[in-house]
Amino acid sequence: MSTKGKNPEPEQGADPFEEKLRRLKESFHTGKTKLARFRAEQLQSLGRFLQDNTKQLHDALAGDLSKSAFESDISEIILCQNEVGLALKNLQTWMKDETVSTNLLTKMSSAFIQKEPFGLVLIIAPWNYPLNLMITPLVGAIAAGNCVVLKALRNKQEHREVLAELLPQYLDQSCFAVMLGGPEETGQLLKHKFDYIFFTGSPRVGKIVMAAAAKHLTPVTLELGGKNPCYVDDNCDPQTVANRVAWFRYFNAGQTCVAPDYVLCSQEMQERLVPALQNAITRFYGDNPQTSPNLGRIINQKHFKRLQGLLGCGRVAVGGQSDEGERYIAPTVLVDVQETEPVMQEEIFGPILPLVTVRSLDEAIEFMNRREKPLALYAYSNNAQVVKQVLARTSSGSFCGNDGFMHMTLSSLPFGGVGWSGMGRYHGKFSFDTFSNQRACLLSCPGMEKLNDLRYPPYSACKQQLLRWAMGSHSCTIL
Structure with missing residues (x-):
């Protein structure tokens, strides 16, 4: 971050965040972030940050994860630019008070929902999509009129410089940090x-985050992970399935929270799917994927060691090679995997795909339903009824039939988990709603007091009957 105007370093043992957070809260209480013009200016500046620093962002993502420019564009930069553009286009509409209906008792009043910013919000972003998973919620927080603290990992030099030094130059530093x-x-x-x-x-x-928030009764959105199932029906083309599954399983070296964590299929389909997956991997990454510029690397040695241990589960049917020096794990397919093995107990978060055999659709659905609800769930079949059955009889944060990942490109769809995989939704207007307090407002007429006699004591059966009639056309709760 730029050192211009910086306060002296805090004393040893002092809270390094206290003074900065105090100033951010004071800025929010001035009301400046609530102004539509201020929000639009900050969003426009955020758009310029993405445009001006495309090369630096590509370099940082390549340094962190060996991401190709193609992967960085379609999974990070373009998605962020789209979010900024959508928010700017719709900001005035999103900010408007939403008028709601009244009952006979409040017919002379004005009832509406005000979209009020929460205040100072904290966004904690991970390392696997460090730009997308920080900027996308930031767009919603800015559009909703909040002051924001962005918390990023002190992970790689490239990432630290782009976020901590370049981004603040584009935003009002009295409101964002x-x-x-x-x-x-x-x-x-x-x-x-x-x-x-x-x-x-x-x-x-x-x-841990939820427990800390609970101490202050702070509301949270938790975007978590889990083991995302992928059911492959016998009635489908194995090569088409293999192409689509391999692409989004090995994208970003498998370090994606919505990637399929395991495939459920029959023994017959497994025998057809394994060579199809091998074919797809070879076409995508060549005979030696380690030399491919299109395959990323594991983020650090700790995760590399963990993934290397998972290669011992089941039997390696495709891949299985690793190189600790490069933090390289080959695109791998495991077969003969048992549900009790480690690879089926934890989120893999790497380029390893276990295949688990089931005897029927019913068994596959039962298998999925006895596990924690996933962030995403996938089903492949040429029979639309099979896909609809999986959709109807399971629960997940998101669902995609005969494809993967692509629901993430639609700002019109909410993104988030359910149960173990998280709570809350964002993307597009859902981000604005997440960072807005939906404030219920009723403005009553200060005069015409005689009309209120009906609700005042002394009560009578006649008043009770009239009130029931007046309130009957609209649900209403009196506390």
Whole structure:
């Protein structure tokens, strides 16, 4: 971050966040972030940040994850630009008070929903899509009129420079701040009271965030992960399925929260699907995927070691090679996998795809339903009724039939988990709604008091009957 106008370093043992958070809260209370013009200006500046620094962003993502420019564009930069454009186009409409109907008792009053910013919000972003998973919620928070603290991992030099040094140059630093650090700094930051917390990461850390938020009764959105199932019916073309599954399983070296974590299929389909997957992997990444510029790398040695251990589950049918020096795990397919093995107990978050055989659609659905609800669920079949059955008889944050990933490109669809995989929704207008307090408002006429005699004591059977009639056309709860 630029050192211009910086305060002196805090004393040893002092809270490094306290003063900055205090100033951000003071800025919010001036009301400047509530102005439509201010919100639009900040969104436009965010758009310029993405446009001006495309090369630096490509370089940073390549340095962190060995991402190709193609993957960085379609999964990070373009999606963020689309979110900014959509918010700017619809900002005035989203901000408008929403008029609602009244009953006979409130016919002379004005009832509406005001979209009110929460105040100071905290956005905690992970490392696997460091730009997308920080900027997309930031767009919603800005559009809704909040002050924002962005918490990013102190992970790689490239990532740190882009976010901490370049991004603040485009935003009003009295209202927005980027803070870096690991678990210790995050824990210290979470001791402070925020008006809203938006977290993307693992269920394990999500519990920690939720517990910290509960101490202040702070509302949260938790975008977590889990084991996303992919059912493949016998009635489908195995090569088409293999192309689509391989692309989004091995995209970003499998480090994607919505990637399929395992495939459920019959023994007959497995025998057809394995060579089709091998064919797709070879076409995508060549005979030696380690030399392919289109295949990413594992984020660090810790995750590499964990994934290397999972290669011992079941039997390797495709891939299985690894190189610790490059943090390289080959695109891998495992067969003969048992449900009790480690690869089926934890989210893989790497380029490993287990195949688990089932005897029927009913068995596949039963298998999925006895596990925690996933962030995403996929089903492949030429029979539309099979896909609809899977959709009707399961629960997940999102569902995609005969494809994968593509629902993530639609700002018109909400994104989020259910149960173990998270809570809350964002993308497009859903992001604006997430960071807005839906404030119920009723403005009554100060005069015509005689009309209110009906509700005042002394009560009578006649008054009770008239009130029932007046309130009957609209549901109403009196506390």
